[in-house]
Amino acid sequence: MLKITNMNVYYGNIYAIKDVSFDVGEGEIVTLIGANGAGKSTILKTISGLLRSKTGSISFAGEEISHTASHTIVKRGLAHVPEGRRVFLQMSVKENLEMGHYTQPGGTMDERIAQVYDKFPRLKERRRQLAGTLSGGEQQMLAMGRALMSRPKLLMLDEPSMGLAPLLVEQIFEIIKELNAAGVTILLVEQNANMALAVAHRGYVLETGRIVTTDNAAALLQDDAVRKAYLGG
Amino acid sequence: MLYVSQLINALQLGSIYALVALGYSMVYGIIKLLNFAHGDVIMVGGYIALFSLTALAFPPVIAALITVAGCTLLAVIIEKLAYTPLRFAPRLSLLITAIGISILLQNLAQLIFTANPRSFPTQMLIPAGSITLGGIQLGFVPLITIFASLLSMAILTFLVQKTKLGKAMRAVSEDMGAAQLMGINVNTIITFTFALGAALAGVGALLYAAGYPRIEPTLGMMLGIKAFVAAVLGGIGSIPGAMVGGYLIALLEVLVISMGLSQWTDGAVFLILILVLMVRPTGIMGRIQMEKV
Numbered sequence: 280m281l282k283i284t285n286m287n288v289y290y291g292n293i294y295a296i297k298d299v300s301f302d303v304g305e306g307e308i309v310t311l312i313g314a315n316g317a318g319k320s321t322i323l324k325t326i327s328g329l330l331r332s333k334t335g336s337i338s339f340a341g342e343e344i345s346h347t348a349s350h351t352i353v354k355r356g357l358a359h360v361p362e363g364r365r366v367f368l369q370m371s372v373k374e375n376l377e378m379g380h381y382t383q384p385g386g387t388m389d390e391r392i393a394q395v396y397d398k399f400p401r402l403k404e405r406r407r408q409l410a411g412t413l414s415g416g417e418q419q420m421l422a423m424g425r426a427l428m429s430r431p432k433l434l435m436l437d438e439p440s441m442g443l444a445p446l447l448v449e450q451i452f453e454i455i456k457e458l459n460a461a462g463v464t465i466l467l468v469e470q471n472a473n474m475a476l477a478v479a480h481r482g483y484v485l486e487t488g489r490i491v492t493t494d495n496a497a498a499l500l501q502d503d504a505v506r507k508a509y510l511g512g
Numbered sequence: 513m514l515y516v517s518q519l520i521n522a523l524q525l526g527s528i529y530a531l532v533a534l535g536y537s538m539v540y541g542i543i544k545l546l547n548f549a550h551g552d553v554i555m556v557g558g559y560i561a562l563f564s565l566t567a568l569a570f571p572p573v574i575a576a577l578i579t580v581a582g583c584t585l586l587a588v589i590i591e592k593l594a595y596t597p598l599r600f601a602p603r604l605s606l607l608i609t610a611i612g613i614s615i616l617l618q619n620l621a622q623l624i625f626t627a628n629p630r631s632f633p634t635q636m637l638i639p640a641g642s643i644t645l646g647g648i649q650l651g652f653v654p655l656i657t658i659f660a661s662l663l664s665m666a667i668l669t670f671l672v673q674k675t676k677l678g679k680a681m682r683a684v685s686e687d688m689g690a691a692q693l694m695g696i697n698v699n700t701i702i703t704f705t706f707a708l709g710a711a712l713a714g715v716g717a718l719l720y721a722a723g724y725p726r727i728e729p730t731l732g733m734m735l736g737i738k739a740f741v742a743a744v745l746g747g748i749g750s751i752p753g754a755m756v757g758g759y760l761i762a763l764l765e766v767l768v769i770s771m772g773l774s775q776w777t778d779g780a781v782f783l784i785l786i787l788v789l790m791v792r793p794t795g796i797m798g799r800i801q802m803e804k805v
Contacts, residue, residue, distance in 0.1 A: 329689055353695035365690040367683050378683050381676070382695035429695065 280305045280464050281326070281357075281433055285335030288318075288325050295321050296332070297488040303433065303466050308459050310467040310475040310496070312509055313485030319468040320362045322485075323435050326466075327359045328352050340432065354382040358431035362438050362468075364422040368411030372402050375410050375421055379428030388428075395424040398454070416447040423454065434458065435466045440474060452478050472509040476500045484509070514770075516648050522766040523759070524654040524723055527661030530758025531716035532739030534668065534751065535709030541685040541749035542705045544603055548610045549590060551736015552617035553710055557583040557717025558632070558727045559625060565636045572637045580714035587710030588703055596699070614733075621729035632725035637718065657719040664715050665755055668708065672751060677704055685749065734778070741785045747798025756796060 281303040288296035296318045303309045311319045324330045326337055328349030337345040339357055353359075358379075367375050376395055380388045396403035399420045405413060410421055419439055426434060436455065440448040448471070456478055459465050469475035476482055476496040484492040484505060492505065499505050532554060539547045560582040564575035594613055598606050634640075634653060642651045672678035683691040684701045692698055720735060721727060738761060746757025764784065765777045773780075788795060 327693060329692065348697075349692045350695050350697045353693065359693045361690060361693060365687055365693075367686050367690065369686050370679070370682060374679055374682075377676075377679060378691070378694045378696070381680060385676075425694070 280307075280340060281466065282338045283322075283326070283335070284338075286322065286325060286332045286337070287334045288321055288330055288332050290321075295488050296325065299485075299488070299490055300335070301483050301490060301493070303464060305432075305464055306459070306462070307481065308455070308465040308467060308479045310469055310472075310479040310482045311485055312469055312472040312475055312482055312499075314509070315470060316487075317485040318488040319485055320437050321488075323359060323361075323437050323466070323468055326357070326435065353429050353431075356430070356432035357435070358426035358429050358433070359435045360422045360426045360437060360439065362441070364415075364418045366410040366413075366418050366421045366425065369409060371407055371409055372413070372421055373406040375425050376402075376428050379425035381429075383429060391428050391430070395427055398427070398457075399424050415442050416444070416450070419443065419447075419451060420454075423451075427458075431463060433464045433466065435468070437468045438470060439467070440469065440471045448474060472505070473500075473511075476510075518766050518770050520650065520654050520658075522763045524657045524762075525765065526759035526762030527658050528716050528720050528723070528735075528758075529739050529742045529762050530755045531661055531664060531712045531719070532735060533742040533746065533754035533758045534665070535713050536740050536743040537746070537748055537750060537754040538681075538705050538709045540743070541751075542681070542702055543595070543599075543606070545595065545606050545610060546740065547709075548607075548736065548740075549613035549617060550587075550709070550713060551732030551734075551739070552614045552621075553583050553587055553590075553732070554713050554717045554720065554735060555621060555727075555729060555732035556586055556617060557714050558721045558731055559621065561637070561718050561721050562630060562632055562727050565633055575637065576718055579718055580711050583714035583717060584707045584710045587706045587713070591703060591706040596702075614736075618729050618733070625729065627729060629726045629728040632721040632727050634722045634725045638722050653722050657723055660715060660719060664712055668712065669751070671708070677701070681705055738778075738781055741781050743795075745784060745788050745795055747795030750795070750797040753795055753797035 283302065284300045286296050286299040299322060311322065313319055321330060325332050328347060332345060336343055339355060344352055344355070367378060373392065376392050377388065380391055401417055402421055402424055405417065410418060413421060439451050443451065452474055455465060455467065467475055467479060476499055479496040482494065482496050482499045483490050492502065494502065532550065535550050536547060539545055557579050561575055561579040564570045564578045570578065590613055594609050595606060598609060638653050638656050642649050672681060680691065680696045681701050681704065683694065684696060684698055688698055739758065742757035742761040743754045745760060746753030746755070761781055761784070764780055768777045768780045
């Protein structure tokens, strides 16, 4: 469904992503794990078109999107929940969801909002509140609900567990599994490698902008080098 | 009685400042640009109104529509030609470009219309006359100015709060990257913002010309700068802030004049600017900018 070939990204003079290639198959949960600064978020931003790769190709659902304007990518069925959630803090919960529906035909909005409220009942309770008044967990739910408004085929999640209490992290990962079971392909970026590998089918390990290992999630959980570096021994 | 008529003066002037300040504040909210050419768009609007009414002899409503459309078109052209190519340039380059556009418009106007002021035929736009309410005489010009401004601001508030484009505008102003991820075309929204600000400036141009009927190439300069101070006082980037700031600045000016210190009005306004920047740079309603980590 998503195929990245020879991605090379620079931030000015800094060579951030070095010749990265990977793919995500339809129906999979694939995770990119790696330390802070390894380039995980940069890869997602490049797929979304917020950054550009110097070389190579990004193919999504059979179409080349490496030169497509970022605002047209979500319309093709690729939604991105960015790092730090980045909900619109000055807008209400409902307005945030409306923004997620921006590219969709107007008539379907109320139905989609109802579906998101079903999945995240807390958002319904707080629909009139400004997003800035929500807790971290609620903001994460809002960010995910907002991305789901566009009915994505592929959902990219950047550090959904960041800054959340363990109980909430479990809840978020439970929802990720449910979404996947409902047919959404997922590309998950995480520092919490244990949790990520527990839900994912496959994983790629990223080190300073390069992919160093890839395997089935179960195998990576057993891999000595990976355990030592990312799973606390 | 004197107080009431002074208050009407302040409301009339404040309405115009508020309309102009809105254009500054909205554009700043979206692309962090202090658009110093905004005041000169109003000056061009003044000439458009003047010639629509006199040389072309259009009826007042048509002349008003042409003025608003003309200001909107001019602002969109400026945005496309001068600001869009600098989207990823440092903010200082953008600011200097805006000052350059301001000087260009003023000099072009001087070249085409000469530096001599022309008097604006207010009666061709708003009929002379007044109504008397409780012993107070209210002229049509201040009444229509206040009413038209409040109506424009109500329409603006509706657009920004309730429509899809308006909500997208708020989203872009808060987080451009996240807005792009929603599928919002940021360029469209930026153009829409300039157009909206300029349409309000067009209304401001008409009302300013009607109230202070003297059209000259430098007309937009002091008006623009005072509206800018109003936007800063209200909290730059904030729409309700710009409205409040506009009325407060006008109130201050009228207060200073009524104390017999009319040559100090400009000084008082700039003193406010300095005080706001020293004590509360985010203004009355500005958001506290949180540093992103």
